[in-house]
Amino acid sequence: MKHYLRPEGSPPVNGYSHAVAFSGTSVAVSGQVPVDAEGRIVGEGDPEGQLRQVFVNLRTALAAAGAGMADIAKLTVFLTDLADLGAFRKVRDEFIDVERPPACSLVQVVGLVHPAFRVEIEALAVLPVESVQPG
Template structure:
């Protein structure tokens, strides 16, 4: 069970996230995913959209391993090295999420990530569907 509170009365406008998500069930925590493919190669050096797509592809793979999917994500934490990448991040994010029922989300601008070519890292919390 998931209930999305996209914009409760008295909260500021949102852009692709819910202010709160209530849920019951088994929680799945997904470690921060970076723009690296299954062979350990950096994807999209210098191309934010390619990097965000790889990060979401990695999130999908990790979630599937745990019996979950992107529709089960209740919270994302996004780390960007450059806030100029925010619009690109949002466009790609919306390819992977149900924009009518978006997860809660935190965005953090960071000075750098573990590899200098990484522009984005995302971790997630999801809830397994009933009976999973």
């Protein structure tokens, strides 16, 4: 993957790359929500707690496909409250390489599938060609 953090003439960024080029096998990760492995909502009313659980779920889904957080090329983030943006940035930076951040879109939404959910995040990752296993 090649990260184009801030190409000449682009506006400043805060934790994302303007573009990421890659080749290899793509891994699409469905939107992850703040639910633990037992199906319980985590961090109700706590943006950081919800975000941390979502990133743990992303990491788990990626691992199942043979990928890791460093393989993420693009994140799409859905927040119900833009006041949670600071919490998102803080938690995101605990899980991703801040020197090689993925491309990212962030959208405020009226609601998610459960009224207690404050965040949902989906990811597009890429496995290097040499790491792809037949299956």
